[in-house]
Amino acid sequence: MKTANFYLKKKMKEVFIVEPNDLNIDFLTNFYKKATSYLKTTPFIIIIPFSFLAGLFIYLIFGYLIVRLTTLLQYGF
């Protein structure tokens, strides 16, 4: 029982390491909480489709400049 209590206390201390974020406007705070809930676990489910859409969008807006950007980045290591 004592060990369980110790681990519970340790876990509680870890979970409450920071205060919850308050963005001062209720709408923004709610939006922040909703958005971050998707990013806290397996964020790549959101990130990968978003990045592909962004890549496509960049191509549609800037055209062949995306090829130059890629070339530049490929020399960037």
Next chain:
Amino acid sequence: MVFRKEQIIVNFITSLILVVRNFFLLIFYPYKTMRKISLEKDHWQILIIFLLVFFYFKLSYFLKDNPYPASFTFFAFLINFFLTAGFFYFLSKLIKKNDNSASFKSLFFSLSYSLFPTLIWFESVSLLYLILPPPRTTSILGVSFSIFFIAYSLSLLLWKLILVFLAIRFSLRLSFYQILYLWFLYLIWFIPYSILLYQVKLFRVPFI
């Protein structure tokens, strides 16, 4: 003496396993994992991450016509890293004058782990340099690859931003607005600094 040597090897292997485990957990559970990392005390893990960075610089030295040796580039990276960590730490101290909850050690641990997306990007770009050397063309294949490459780079950048945000949040106990404010101040000096590093051909893309 033999015991100490064995102890070092055991410590190193244990930390290596923890680094690999944390790396995978950061992909699936970045929030929980970064919170745990911010409470970490095992210095071997930092050493392993920095060794990985050093190996990358060694690899890139052989791949491109770099005028600087790997040890020099690594030294420059260390300066970048300490400047970044120091900047966030001291500004957080200015913001929260009466609060001693911010910890430099914790920030150092979590920022070291946030180097993973950077390492993956640089390593993969080095490999792509061998497999598909630039420049890219405006053919269908060239454009498709470019879209894929930009999406790949952007997803790693977003992962990196999430990890750095969490690192600062858990180590320095700052709020969302305070972190955004610090990032803004950071970019004010870091962008000209990166241009300077580009001019002296040390880093084309800043390694941070």
